[in-house]
Structures are given as structure tokens and as C-alpha cells.
Amino acid sequence: MITDPVPEDSQQRIWQVVAAIPRGKVASYGQVAELAGLPRAARLVGRILKNLPAGSKLPWHRVIRSNGKLAFATDSEQYHCQLDQLQAEGIAVINARVNPVYFLW
DNA sequence: TGAGTGACTTGAG
């Protein structure tokens, strides 16, 4: 019989892709989705990351928008947290935007 | 069942 798509599997794949992002590099939601075998599922990636359990050790901060900006408002708590993590890895964020040179692609 | 929403992307104007 045909097995179900099993959404949990996709979640597992996304986790693995995010975990595979090397230190000092970043990737966009769309890129992560594509690498996970889920093209155009950028929104799904965002949903999965939002659903991350605390202390998952997943480098979720390395996942940003395709335009180099973070997915949060610049005045939000999450934004500053992510910004801090990125700078801790030597990634420079200029004018609320990450230089494309840091992208995995 | 269907409209609304979201840590998104892309293209057009």
C-alpha cells in the first residue's frame, strides 16, 4: 500500500539540513527547504523552527531570509537574540542585513 | 469545508 507522506519525516530532514550549516555561514528558508527535498516549502521551514524545543542545539540562527535580512522585526527580542548568535560566529550584520557572501550558496 | 494566518520566495510594476 502507499504509505503516508509522514510530515514528521520532513521535520527530521529540515533539522538535519539546518544542523549541517557550517559555522560562520547562513542559509535562507527556501534553500533549507530545497536541500531537505521540499522545494517551495520555505514557510514550512519557518513553522518547524518556531516549533523547535528549547535546547535543541540546532543552529536555527543561521537560517535567514533570502534578502539577507532576519525573519524578525528589528525591535523584537528574537531578532536581537539571533543577531547576537550570528555575531558570535563572526558574521557581520550591517544595517540589519547579512552580507550575501556569508550565504551557503 | 473554507477563509485566515505565518520565523517565506519570486516576479511585476
Add this chain to the structure above:
DNA sequence: ACTCAAGCCACTC
């Protein structure tokens, strides 16, 4: 550089 619209997947009401 800006806004708008359409497409995308999963969840909520």
C-alpha cells in the same frame, strides 16, 4: 527601494 500579488505548506477557527 517600494508595494502588490500569487504560490507554497501546515495549522487554526
